[in-house]
Amino acid sequence: MRVSRRKFLKETAVAGTAAAILPSTILATGRMSDRIRIGVIGTGLRGQGLIGLVLRRDDVEIPAICDIDERMLEMTLARFDEADRRSPKIYSAGEKDYLNLLDKENLDGVIITTPWRWHTPMAIAAMESGKHVGVEVPACLTVDECWNLVRMSEKTEKFCMILENVCYRRDVMAVLNMVREGLFGELLHCQGGYQHDLRRVKFNDGENPYGGGVEYGEKGFSEARWRTQHSVDRNGDLYPTHGGGPVAQMLDINRGNRFVHLTSTATQSRGLHQYIVAQAGPDHPNAKVKFKLGDIVTTVIKCAKGETVVLSHDTNSPRPYSLNFCVQGTRGLWMKDNNSIYIEGLSPEDHKWEPDEPYLKKYDHPLWKRFESKAAGAGHGGMDFFIVRAFLESIKRDVSPPLDVYDAASMSVISPLSEQSIANGSAPMKFPDFTRGKWKTNKPIFALNDVY
Amino acid sequence: MRVSRRKFLKETAVAGTAAAILPSTILATGRMSDRIRIGVIGTGLRGQGLIGLVLRRDDVEIPAICDIDERMLEMTLARFDEADRRSPKIYSAGEKDYLNLLDKENLDGVIITTPWRWHTPMAIAAMESGKHVGVEVPACLTVDECWNLVRMSEKTEKFCMILENVCYRRDVMAVLNMVREGLFGELLHCQGGYQHDLRRVKFNDGENPYGGGVEYGEKGFSEARWRTQHSVDRNGDLYPTHGGGPVAQMLDINRGNRFVHLTSTATQSRGLHQYIVAQAGPDHPNAKVKFKLGDIVTTVIKCAKGETVVLSHDTNSPRPYSLNFCVQGTRGLWMKDNNSIYIEGLSPEDHKWEPDEPYLKKYDHPLWKRFESKAAGAGHGGMDFFIVRAFLESIKRDVSPPLDVYDAASMSVISPLSEQSIANGSAPMKFPDFTRGKWKTNKPIFALNDVY
Numbered sequence: 001m002r003v004s005r006r007k008f009l010k011e012t013a014v015a016g017t018a019a020a021i022l023p024s025t026i027l028a029t030g031r032m033s034d035r036i037r038i039g040v041i042g043t044g045l046r047g048q049g050l051i052g053l054v055l056r057r058d059d060v061e062i063p064a065i066c067d068i069d070e071r072m073l074e075m076t077l078a079r080f081d082e083a084d085r086r087s088p089k090i091y092s093a094g095e096k097d098y099l100n101l102l103d104k105e106n107l108d109g110v111i112i113t114t115p116w117r118w119h120t121p122m123a124i125a126a127m128e129s130g131k132h133v134g135v136e137v138p139a140c141l142t143v144d145e146c147w148n149l150v151r152m153s154e155k156t157e158k159f160c161m162i163l164e165n166v167c168y169r170r171d172v173m174a175v176l177n178m179v180r181e182g183l184f185g186e187l188l189h190c191q192g193g194y195q196h197d198l199r200r201v202k203f204n205d206g207e208n209p210y211g212g213g214v215e216y217g218e219k220g221f222s223e224a225r226w227r228t229q230h231s232v233d234r235n236g237d238l239y240p241t242h243g244g245g246p247v248a249q250m251l252d253i254n255r256g257n258r259f260v261h262l263t264s265t266a267t268q269s270r271g272l273h274q275y276i277v278a279q280a281g282p283d284h285p286n287a288k289v290k291f292k293l294g295d296i297v298t299t300v301i302k303c304a305k306g307e308t309v310v311l312s313h314d315t316n317s318p319r320p321y322s323l324n325f326c327v328q329g330t331r332g333l334w335m336k337d338n339n340s341i342y343i344e345g346l347s348p349e350d351h352k353w354e355p356d357e358p359y360l361k362k363y364d365h366p367l368w369k370r371f372e373s374k375a376a377g378a379g380h381g382g383m384d385f386f387i388v389r390a391f392l393e394s395i396k397r398d399v400s401p402p403l404d405v406y407d408a409a410s411m412s413v414i415s416p417l418s419e420q421s422i423a424n425g426s427a428p429m430k431f432p433d434f435t436r437g438k439w440k441t442n443k444p445i446f447a448l449n450d451v452y
Numbered sequence: 453m454r455v456s457r458r459k460f461l462k463e464t465a466v467a468g469t470a471a472a473i474l475p476s477t478i479l480a481t482g483r484m485s486d487r488i489r490i491g492v493i494g495t496g497l498r499g500q501g502l503i504g505l506v507l508r509r510d511d512v513e514i515p516a517i518c519d520i521d522e523r524m525l526e527m528t529l530a531r532f533d534e535a536d537r538r539s540p541k542i543y544s545a546g547e548k549d550y551l552n553l554l555d556k557e558n559l560d561g562v563i564i565t566t567p568w569r570w571h572t573p574m575a576i577a578a579m580e581s582g583k584h585v586g587v588e589v590p591a592c593l594t595v596d597e598c599w600n601l602v603r604m605s606e607k608t609e610k611f612c613m614i615l616e617n618v619c620y621r622r623d624v625m626a627v628l629n630m631v632r633e634g635l636f637g638e639l640l641h642c643q644g645g646y647q648h649d650l651r652r653v654k655f656n657d658g659e660n661p662y663g664g665g666v667e668y669g670e671k672g673f674s675e676a677r678w679r680t681q682h683s684v685d686r687n688g689d690l691y692p693t694h695g696g697g698p699v700a701q702m703l704d705i706n707r708g709n710r711f712v713h714l715t716s717t718a719t720q721s722r723g724l725h726q727y728i729v730a731q732a733g734p735d736h737p738n739a740k741v742k743f744k745l746g747d748i749v750t751t752v753i754k755c756a757k758g759e760t761v762v763l764s765h766d767t768n769s770p771r772p773y774s775l776n777f778c779v780q781g782t783r784g785l786w787m788k789d790n791n792s793i794y795i796e797g798l799s800p801e802d803h804k805w806e807p808d809e810p811y812l813k814k815y816d817h818p819l820w821k822r823f824e825s826k827a828a829g830a831g832h833g834g835m836d837f838f839i840v841r842a843f844l845e846s847i848k849r850d851v852s853p854p855l856d857v858y859d860a861a862s863m864s865v866i867s868p869l870s871e872q873s874i875a876n877g878s879a880p881m882k883f884p885d886f887t888r889g890k891w892k893t894n895k896p897i898f899a900l901n902d903v904y
Contacts, residue, residue: 188719188769189748197803263715263878267640268758270782296641296780298762300750302878306720310750310762317640318796319785320805328748330722333771338790344770351649353772426715426754426880 033396035059039107039131040088041098041122042114043067043076045209045222046136049379050111050163051076053388055083060392064105066091066098067114098122102129109395111163112136115226120145127158132401134161134391137241139408142416143432146409150434153405161391161401162408164245165379166323168386171356172246173365173447175327175334179250181363183343184329187251192243193312193324199275202228202315203286214280228272231293235266236419237313238293241411243323244301244311245403250327251307254406255442259309259431262301264418266294271316291316299418304439311414334359366450386452393452402446409434485848487511491559491583492540493550493574494566495519495528497661497674498588501831502563502615503528505840507535512844516557518543518550550574554581561847563615564588567678572597579610584853586613586843589693591860594868595884598861602886605857613843613853614860616697617831618775620838623808624698625817625899627779627786631702633815635795636781639703644695645764645776651727654680654767655738666732680724683745687718688871689765690745693863695775696753696763697855702779703759706858707894711761711883714753716870718746723768743768751870756891763866786811818902838904845904854898861886 036059040051043065054060062080065088067073073090080087089105091097102110102125109132112122120140123133139162140146153160166172178184201223205213209222216228230238251257272291276284295316301309312324325336332343340353347354367386368375375382394401410431417429435442490506492499495517506512514532517540519525525542532539541557543549554562554577561584564574572592575585591614592598605612618624630636653675657665661674668680682690703709724743728736747768753761764776777788784795792805799806819838820827827834846853862883869881887894 186720186722188722189750189766261878263717263752263880265715265752265754265760267760270638270640274782294758295782296760298641298752298760300715300717300752300878302717306746308717308719308748308750314641314780317780317782317785318794319780320792320794320803328766328769328771330726330747330769333769335789337787340772342770342772351772426713426752428715428878 033108033398035061036108036392036395037061037063037106038392039064039066039101039105039110041066041101041110041112041126042118042136043072044069044113045072047111047113048072048076048079049384050113050388052079052083053378053384054111054392055079055085057392059396062088064089064091064101064107066101068092068095068097099125102126102131107131109134109391111391116141116230117226120149123160124148124152127152127156127160130156130158132159132161132395134163135408136163137245138239138412138415140412143413146413146434147432150405150409159394159401160405160408161394162241162245162403162411163387163391164241164403164407164411165383165387166242167246167249167403167446168367168383168390169246170364170368170382171336171360172325173368174360174363175325176246176250176447177363177365178334178359179327179329183331183363184327184333185331187307187327187329189308189310189326189328190247190250191310191312191324191326192247193310193314193322194239194242195312195314195319195322195324197317197319197321198315199271202231202272203275203279214276214284214286216286231272231291231316232289233292234419235269235292235294235297235422236264236415237297237299237311238415239313239315240299240311240414240418243325244309244414245407245411246325247309247327248407248411249444249446251303251305251309252444253303254410254435254439255444256439257303257305257307258433258435258439259410259414260302260304261428261430262299262414262417262421263426263428264297264299264421265426266297266422269294269316271295275316294422297418297422299414299421301414365447367447367452370450390452400445402452404445406434485560485850487513488560488844488847489513489515489558490844491516491518491553491557491562493518493553493562493564493578494570494588495524496521496565497524499563499565500524500528500531501836502565502840504531504535505830505836506563506844507531507537509844511848514540516541516543516553516559518553520544520547520549551577554578554583559583561586561843563843568593568682569678572601575612576600576604579604579608579612582608582610584611584613584847586615587860588615589697590691590864590867592864595865598865598886599884602857602861611846611853612857612860613846614693614697614855614863615839615843616693616855616859616863617835617839618694619698619701619855619898620819620835620842621698622816622820622834623788623812624777625820626812626815627777628698628702628899629815629817630786630811631779631781635783635815636779636785637783639759639779639781641760641762641778641780642699642702643762643764643776643778644699645762645766645774646691646694647764647766647771647774647776649770649773650767651723651770654683654724655727655731666728666736666738668738683724683743683768684741685744686871687721687744687746687749687874688716688867689749689751689763690867691765691767692751692763692866692870695777696761696866697859697863698777699761699779700859700863701896701898703755703757703761704896705755706862706887706891707896708891709755709757709759710885710887710891711862711866712754712756713880713882714751714866714869714873715878715880716749716751716873717878718749718874721746721768723747727768746874749870749874751866751873753866817899819899819904822902842904852897854904856897858886
């Protein structure tokens with residue numbers, strides 16, 4: 001099984017115009033696999049969620065999983081029981097046992113849902129062993145890792161899909177549809193971000209995943225075990241893909257456009273320390289920890305076609321959840337935080353917002369129309385259904401995935417560039433061109449039809 | 453009459469804590485002028501609006517005005533008639549006749565409401581001739597102009613107040629009150645900006661101030677006559693003070709804090725050209741004009757105490773009006789665009805916005821409480837009443853104005869620094885310290901009481 005970009009492009013040639021949405025039949029190649037075999041490396045809460053979705057399908061097997069956390073593995077096995085599926089083989093003999101899984105198991109692809117620092121090494125090893133990869137966000141932590149992913153995918157012709165689920169959020173897909181229909185005119189500016197009070201994720205009691213204590217690292221449980229250390233060691237936009245990924249699709253990044261440079265600026269760091277003191281008092285050992293991560297990090301990206309993107313990273317402070325979406329073009333704009341839209345010539349009153357809901361309904365994406373009932377109940381408001389489906393269908397149909405290794409690299413590289421910018425007084429940092437010039441002629445690949 | 457900062461500070465010493473609001477009596481010096489005399493240079497629509505407010509007061513005379521536009525002068529004289537006030541002497545003999553006004557007239561202060569490029573030269577000349585200055589925004593267009601204003605004010609001991617009316621917007625003042633009461637905790641991040649579809653301001657038919665044609669420059673009328681050329685010649689945040697001024701007060705800029713550096717990034721320029729073509733066709737001569745100004749300019753400022761400020765300049769595109777305000781601290785945040793607030797421990801539901809209205813009422817600023825009925829009917833929702841009052845009362849009471857030459861410089865310098873940043877690929881630009889170190893010990897001066 002190999003990725004045939006040419007075949008994919010040929011079959012979907014009619015989708016060359018941005019607005020086209022194809023009926024599902026056009027994509028059928030007649031060479032679909034009946035059943036595919038998927039391994040899962042990393043069975044924390046996120047991995048368990050995705051496994052649950054995979055196990056809904058009769059045409060996919062999970063013969064092997066890998067983790068080193070006994071409790072998480074137990075919880076995962078319970079998922080197999082619930083789904084009445086055969087228990088997978090377990091690889092849990094240390095941090096490198098995933099290599100044995102890759103070596104010994106006959107798999108079509110692997111899903112990687114481990115702590116961030118493992119994403120790239122595991123994805124590299126998986127491709128090298130002949131498996132397609134679906135990797136959680138961010139796919140890579142350094143510029144070198146991004147390049148390594150790209151090179152390995154090109155060398156092995158195995159794909160590396162970034163599992164950026166927010167690309168499939170219903171409102172985001174409807175707005176993508178509007179962008180492709182030209183409703184906003186020519187795009188000028190987008191906003192996104194990750195504004196999510198993670199204090200009860202970054203700290204817990206070592207038993208429960210959320211809150212109840214101020215422990216992290218070895219004494220923490222679930223994400224607190226590893227994610228919090230990034231806030232100690234790094235100052236930058238640590239989690240740029242939920243905001244940057246969806247707007248990258250709207251802006252045709254890597255397909256007619258690309259991210260050119262960014263600047264990042266961070267506020268002082270207060271929230272995590274204050275939380276520890278408020279919860280556990282000034283004498284708790286963690287009250288002495290210095291967190292490098294500024295509470296709010298603002299990143300401004302310039303695109304080759306001229307557009308700008310503002311991303312906000314805001315995870316240490318009390319605030320309502322938002323991904324900060326705003327999409328603006330020469331004819332109008334959409335803003336999520338006030339659930340409003342304004343389109344010149346369509347909106348009833350000049351200079352006045354109108355509710356976005358009728359537009360979101362009218363431009364509902366064909367994928368959502370088709371799979372609404374199946375997506376209901378899947379994680380994160382249904383988004384997870386689509387990201388898992390896209391990964392599995394790409395393997396089954398032997399086609400390029402809708403989010404590929406270039407997406408993985410260009411979305412994820414925002415973090416290291418952001419860190420470098422902040423370390424250099426907000427100096428502009430250039431994005432590598434991971435496509436090596438192909439962005440000029442590449443055509444859009446994301447969500448062009450109602451298949452995946 | 454000279455500015456006595458010491459006197460002002462001594463009288464308001466109890467206001468040293470940020471939260472204090474003084475009753476008006478404390479400020480009475482016993483040396484108030486009964487009547488003051490104000491000249492007005494620039495009698496376009498903005499000047500006429502401010503003149504109308506000055507003429508409401510029996511204790512202020514306007515013995516002289518200056519402009520070179522006959523039609524505007526006529527409209528201005530009608531204002532005097534309407535108010536049943538004696539007609540002023542008119543200086544209209546060419547662009548430099550303002551120097552004669554300054555030379556010949558016995559005035560306590562002048563209001564400068566001319567096209568931007570005249571603000572600094574006129575303010576400099578006015579201070580040099582012994583008059584206090586109230587100057588419209590922006591006060592200066594280059595870094596040198598900013599320094600020149602500062603030096604002249606220091607040398608002459610005449611004040612140069614920037615007439616940044618949005619500092620007095622009712623919701624903004626209530627939020628300032630909340631900031632000073634510590635409701636948001638320690639501030640982390642603010643947003644502001646100028647998101648205003650000015651296409652019908654930048655172009656008109658030469659007869660009416662708004663729309664009806666695509667003329668500007670010599671063929672335009674009112675602001676189109678001069679403002680539009682800035683969009684041809686400059687790429688940067690051309691109008692930063694409506695957003696930056698109010699948040700500067702919240703952040704104690706020049707008084708315990710300062711702007712340290714900024715980056716700016718601009719989108720492509722589309723809106724103005726497209727507007728000309730849509731209104732007048734591709735063959736209109738103005739369809740050939742190249743506009744340098746990017747449609748949306750995003751500026752990120754870093755403050756000495758660590759906070760960040762994002763300013764948006766967005767004047768060429770169809771969109772609802774917004775000043776983009778957002779104020780966020782370690783305890784919560786306010787966002788204007790969704791009229792919402794969230795304060796940890798106060799808001800009824802964790803992670804959920806609540807309407808801002810009860811908070812805006814509860815924290816209504818004493819100035820607004822006291823002058824609500826008088827402000828009603830004044831320009832821009834009442835803000836103009838307060839900015840004019842502040843200017844006049846500062847002269848009458850012989851005290852420092854609430855927005856001084858350091859405010860004028862540090863708010864206005866955002867424009868040239870923004871232009872330089874964009875011209876250099878979003879490189880960070882350092883703010884000059886116009887206070888020469890005094891920001892470390894200066895105390896807040898804006899809106900500490902219910903007087904002005």
